[in-house]
Amino acid sequence: MYFHPKRLCMDEKDPKDAPAFKLDYSSSAERPFLEGPRNRLKESWFALKVAYQFIRGFRKLHFVGPCVTVFGSARFDPESPYYKQAEEVGRVLSEMGFTVMTGGGPGIMEAANKGAYEHGGYSIGCNIILPREQQPHPYLHKWIDIPYFFVRKFMLVKYSYAFIVLPGGVGTLDELFESLTLIQTRMIADFPVVIFGKQYHKELYEHIQLMAKKESISMDDMDLIFMTDSVAEMREHLEKCAVKKFGLVKKPLHSRWWLGEHNKGRHAS
16 A cells, blocks of 8 residues: 555554443434534533544544545445446555545445455545434445544545545535635645546536636636546546655555554454
């Protein structure tokens, strides 16, 4: 797998998932916080729970390696051409040495993880508790259940050197534009963003072009997006704009016992 000097990549033995205190993992866990001011004790308690989720995520994902995050709909079944394309994307990413990270749900997420999992790659999921995405699928070496959307999105971005966007809905668009905004504002490096499905995303791309024409975004911002229907073109683009650009090299993984790390290889903990 690829290694970057500033982002150590190795597996670790996961800490016990059982939290030190009881948390609300229902789909409404985040909702009370977004409904307006509450008393200070409740706000402080929520802040502590959020901090715990960040620490838990850092512990679990710190050593998964340079990732590529794949975004897409949870609603496509295995017979869908988009599902099959996502499988191929996952396979190629794993061949390149990347860990494939997704939201851990069904549909496109499952397909990308499956493509990596079944071809010797490493497969990670950041699952959110929702009616349609409650259980992690079986093609994951490691996963984490996160009750808050904003923590989950943070984790999906933090460990990745590229973002692959396949057909999806509102959530996928949210993840796409979150990534583009962070790159545009230089909150993160200009990692490649690849959008699969020229026909599916035709109107979306035309609208982004319109924004550039009307000068609500810079014409240079159009360079942040790479549109394709070809997995081979994706691979070539990532080799140039991720592997070479950020100096990723393949390097053996080593644990640090004094930090409580256990190198078990690329397996689930």
